[in-house]
Amino acid sequence: MKKNKFINDLLFFYIPLILLIAFAIFPYLWTFLTSIKPERELYTSVLRYLPAEPTLENYVTLFSKSNFFKNMWNSLLVAGVTSIISLFVSVLAAYAFARFNFKGKTFFLGSFLLINMFPPVLLLTPLFTIMRKLGLLYTPFSLMIAYSTFTIPFSVWLLTGYIRDLPVSLEEAAMVDGCSRLEAFIRITLPLTIPGIVATGIYIFITAWNEFIFALMFTNEATRTLPVALQTFIGQFEIQWGLLTAGGVVTTIPVVVLFMLIQKKLVEGLTAGAVKG
Amino acid sequence: MQKHWSKLIPYILVAPAFILMLLVVGYPILNSIYMSFLDYTLFKPKDIKFVGLANYLKVLSDPIFRESLLNTVLWVVFGVFFQFLFGLILALLLNRKFKGRGIVRSVILIPWVTPGVLIGLMWRWMYDGNYGVINDILSKLHIIDNFIPWLSSSDTSMASVIITIIWQGIPFFAIMLLAGLQAIPQELYESAYVDGAGSWHTFWHITLPMLKPTILISTLLRIIWVANSVDVIYIMTGGGPGYSTHTLSVYTYIKAQKALDFGYSATLAIYLTVMLASVAFVYFKNLNLKEVR
DSSP states (O other): OHHHHHHIIIIIIIIIHHHHHHHHHHHHHHHHHHTTHHOOOOOOSSSOOOOOOOHHHHHHHHHHHHHHHHHHHHHHHHHHHHHHHHHHHHHHHHHHHOOOOOTTHHHHHHHHHHHSSOHHHHHHHHHHHHHHTTTOOOSSSHHHHHHHHTHHHHHHHHHHHHHSSSHHHHHHHHHHHTOOOOHHHHIIIHHHHHHHHHHHHHHHHHHHHHHHHHHHOOOOTTTTHHHHHHHHHHHHTTOOOHHHHHHHHHHHHHHHHHHHHHHHHHHHHHHHHHHHO | HHHHHHHHHHHHHHHHHHHHHHHIIIIHHHHHHEEEEEEEEEOOGGGGGOTTTTHHHHHHHHHHHHHHHHHHHHHHHHHHHHHHHHHEEEEEEEHOOOOTHHHHHHHTTTTHHHHHHHHHHHHHHHHHHOOOOOHHHHTTTTTOSSSOOOTTSSTTTHHHHHHHHHHHHOOOOOOOOHHHHHHOOOOHHHHHHHHOOOOHIIIIIIHHHHHHHHHHHHHHHHHHHHHOOOOHHHHHHTTTTTTTTHHHHHHHHHHHTSSSSSHHHHHHHHHHHHHHHHHHHHHHHHOOOOHHO
């Protein structure tokens, strides 16, 4: 009986779990291994899985021979400013949705969600034309404006949940003590919402950091962000896979680290809607 | 006076977000509809003219559009179905307590935050016809005899990019469904056991029905997301070889980004939007909204 259970567990639990985890992780592992192989080990007739002589030469070339530092700075600037703008307007809206009952509340909430469903390619050509007319094309501002707006719906959704979970009584007590509504918000609610604000901010940052299709059209050589820079390597170097995978590793590590910090909160926010409705 | 003022507060708070949405999303949507009636190519700014429904008619007789439409159906149906299937299996596995579950749960989500460009690059390298690891593994397992140029042959290109999008979407489903599983009251299972129900029986009669709202919402979100996705295909194949991996989104993007044919691109985008809206509509009509709540 006991042995039976063990075989059962092995077949229906451990083996499928390990296979799925291996499938999820393998591409990253392979990318990393490629990035630390010297070029002569990449293009061999018999594939080597582990590098014989691991090296950082791809990373050195990446930073010394391309504009990767500049691209990184551009990404950081765009994602950072986007997070600030989007957070600012989202916190205000979320506070209204969480704490007030007002005419048209459902309309506003609904339109926020609906607008999120439109295909990004629908916005591409008009936004390009608008940005050009405003003289913002090929400046970081075009991406900051676009990303700030695209991230509003999910940010408002997350933040409304956090604020709603805070007890109203604290604010009310402060207002009884003579605080104005604004003071109560700034001194009581805002500090308590900080964990939620940080999680939402990181979500916005990751989205802006990763975005590619708008960035490809809205930037030029001087303002290129990391995903676009990676893509341009394809043509520029006849696909040097060592360099490309190194670039990929450098681009992804910050995002993964940030994500690990907020993983739990983000998942709670994401699933709350689908489960509770 | 004080009272009137305080009634305005929520509107003032919502205004900045709402105005940004109107300017950066709302207005461009209308602008897109307008552009779809124009013959508007970016590098011929003097030749912009109103052409009525000409773009819409041109789409209907466009063979690339037909191929893209078929590819979109394959991409969405196979992509989302297998994401769901493997996501469900993973969620069921993760619903059990075991050592290291927390770590597995966070690691498994990484594809969800990986830039689409990197996903495309990683898989393009693994699929490489000469030095790719996938060919190497498959030939060592004696599944294939000769190396296959997965992405540069139109017989295998579409299937290959679909496998990549399946890989990308499994974590999303797994996490959504896991949350759904954990919300099912444990008593239901206990009373079923008392009644002598087996694990298949409880799965079909308790787990799946209880999971239905989560399944419906997450598949709809995923269908929309997958149909709209451009970057993975764009990086892996650029829509090729030929038009074999053109989906509607990719076709729309290439028309705008490479051909700079803004009028036609806008028209294609509107076709895509209408199709997605119809899918969403059918979904909501067949799905009792009360059930979801």
